Amino acid sequence: MxxxxxxxxxxxxxxxxxxxxxxxxxxxxxxxxxxxxxxxxxxxxxxxxxxxxxxxxxxxxxxxxxxxxxxxxxxxxxxxxxxxxxxxxxxxxxxxxxxxxxxxxxxxxxxxxxxxxxxxxxxxxxxxxxxxxxxxxxxxxxxxxxxxxxxxxxxxxxxxxxxxxxxxxxxxxxxxxxxxxxxxxxxxxxxxxxxxxxxxxxxxxxxxxxxxxxxxxxxxxxxxxxxxxxxxxxxxxRVGGDRIEVVAGDAADLPAVAGIVGRAAGAGPVVLDEADRRVHTGVLDRVAALTEVVRALQDAGIAVEDIGLRRPTLDDVxxxxxxxxxxxxxxxxxxxxxxxxxxxxxxxSPGSNGPRPGRRTGTTGEEEVAA
Missing domain, CATH: 3.40.50.300 (P-loop containing nucleotide triphosphate hydrolases)
Incomplete structure (x- = not known):
């Protein structure tokens, strides 16, 4: 090998x-x-x-x-x-x-x-x-x-x-x-x-x-x-790069938030989760995207509960x-x-040894399970 x-x-x-x-x-x-x-x-x-x-x-x-x-x-x-x-x-x-x-x-x-x-x-x-x-x-x-x-x-x-x-x-x-x-x-x-x-x-x-x-x-x-x-x-x-997430304060603002996120930061499809009032999309330039989205939301007078940059986790993987x-x-x-x-x-299966207790480490000179 x-x-x-x-x-x-x-x-x-x-x-x-x-x-x-x-x-x-x-x-x-x-x-x-x-x-x-x-x-x-x-x-x-x-x-x-x-x-x-x-x-x-x-x-x-x-x-x-x-x-x-x-x-x-x-x-x-x-x-x-x-x-x-x-x-x-x-x-x-x-x-x-x-x-x-x-x-x-x-x-x-x-x-x-x-x-x-x-x-x-x-x-x-x-x-x-x-x-x-x-x-x-x-x-x-x-x-x-x-x-x-x-x-x-x-x-x-x-x-x-x-x-x-x-x-x-x-x-x-x-x-x-x-x-x-x-x-x-x-x-x-x-x-x-x-x-x-x-x-x-x-x-x-x-x-x-x-x-x-x-x-x-x-x-x-x-x-x-x-x-x-x-x-x-x-x-x-493998499951995607950085993304920006925004949680709207009011569900009625979700379409407007999705539009702002898509125009300011979108590097892929904009995903809208109505149950959590959450909008997210992939980004290429983390800092520029976050700055632009925050500015656009403020200009539009839209209140949000949370906004931030996220990386995929091993849970996602x-x-x-x-x-x-x-x-x-x-x-x-x-x-x-x-x-x-x-x-x-x-x-x-035929020809294999059944599992038997083995030692923690090393050997004491006697053959064990896989001998």
Missing amino acids: GASGYAVRAEGVTKRYRRQRGGGRGEEEARALDGFDLTVGRGAVHGLLGPNGAGKTTAVRVLSTLLRFDGGRAEVAGLDVAREPRRVRARIGLAGQYAAVDEILTGRQNLEMFGRLFHLGADRARRRAAELLDRFDLGGAADQGVGGYSGGMRRRLDLAASMILAPQVLFLDEPTTGLDPRGRGEVWDSVRALVANGTTVLLTTQYLEEADRLASRITVIDRGRAVADDTPDGLKN FLALTGSPASERPASERPASERPASEGPVSE
């Missing part, structure tokens, strides 16, 4: 599963990954976005060797995932959607325990725990029980545990799920610090603001395929690229790992 320039690379990866049809009508096959492609550059945060059931978690589990895939090729840290899973595991870290730390132990004891599990030895495990507690700003709470930690502190401790062996690539699967804004900000700061120290991060998230803040590049996945890959700004430009939410899709199109248990038992 020639992945020397990439930390992670996948080409045409497929993952099939089978599930029972409703009413006991036999089995059906669906694909959690259906020709999935991904390239992640070194030393940056790469976001993986998609609706529920799009295949994000399946992709992470495949790339982190926790789940065998059925077709295509994948490399992580320059190693073939299918052929060299043990070596891959020695170079990666994984933090799932929920913090996997022991609430009875202190933060320091948790990290020392993980260090011992990875055969660092007592002295080296203590030194590594101290380094990580300092790096993740947990030194002041190092000897407190984790049960008393805030959600953000637990997630930072979980990130620290995933870094015990200083992995080249860190997989973060929705790391801020359930956190309040303060806790989310703490995790973001920790992720930025990891990247500054040379770690590559593959981040799956449904918080579009999170991807916008952290990721230098984003891949959008839908129905098991990558449907877009670009920088955040590049993705936004997400909806434009993925269409209907995953909850509206047929169950057969949704990955097994992201379907309710009530939809029936699921089995792996």
Whole structure:
């Protein structure tokens, strides 16, 4: 694959599963990954976005060797995932959607325990725990029980545990799920610090603001395929450039506002939303357009509630690229790992290993799921 320039690379990866049809009508096959492609550059945060059931978690589990895939090729840290899973595991870290730390132990004891599990030895495990507690700003709470930690502190401790062996690539699967804004900000700061120290991060998230803040590049996945890959700004430009929006104070003024906006700033069709009393259109020169529209509205004596320049958001991109939410899709199109248990038992496709619990990072010398 020639992945020397990439930390992670996948080409045409497929993952099939089978599930029972409703009413006991036999089995059906669906694909959690259906020709999935991904390239992640070194030393940056790469976001993986998609609706529920799009295949994000399946992709992470495949790339982190926790789940065998059925077709295509994948490399992580320059190693073939299918052929060299043990070596891959020695170079990666994984933090799932929920913090996997022991609430009875202190933060320091948790990290020392993980260090011992990875055969660092007592002295080296203590030194590594101290380094990580300092790096993740947990030194002041190092000897407190984790049960008393805030959600953000637990997630930072979980990130620290995933870094015990200083992995080249860190997989973060929705790391801020359930956190309040303060806790989310703490995790973001920790992720930025990891990247500054040379770690590559593959981040799956449904918080579009999170991807916008952290990721230098984003891949959008839908129905098991990558449907877009670009920088955040590049993705936004796909659904249109800058636009000017005006919210009229009185619905009766909407036609006049639309006329003014169209004449002064229009670089495309003028869109009128009667329900919100909103008018918007694309602009070429942001400052000139805003100045001209404000002047024209004042000259016409039209009162407005709001006026401003807007850029497309990742929300706009997400909806434009993925269409209907995953909850509206047929169950057969949704990955097994992201379907309710009530939809029936699921089995792996022939020749693949069923998912079994895997370790956080590295290897202890025994072969695991994808061996």
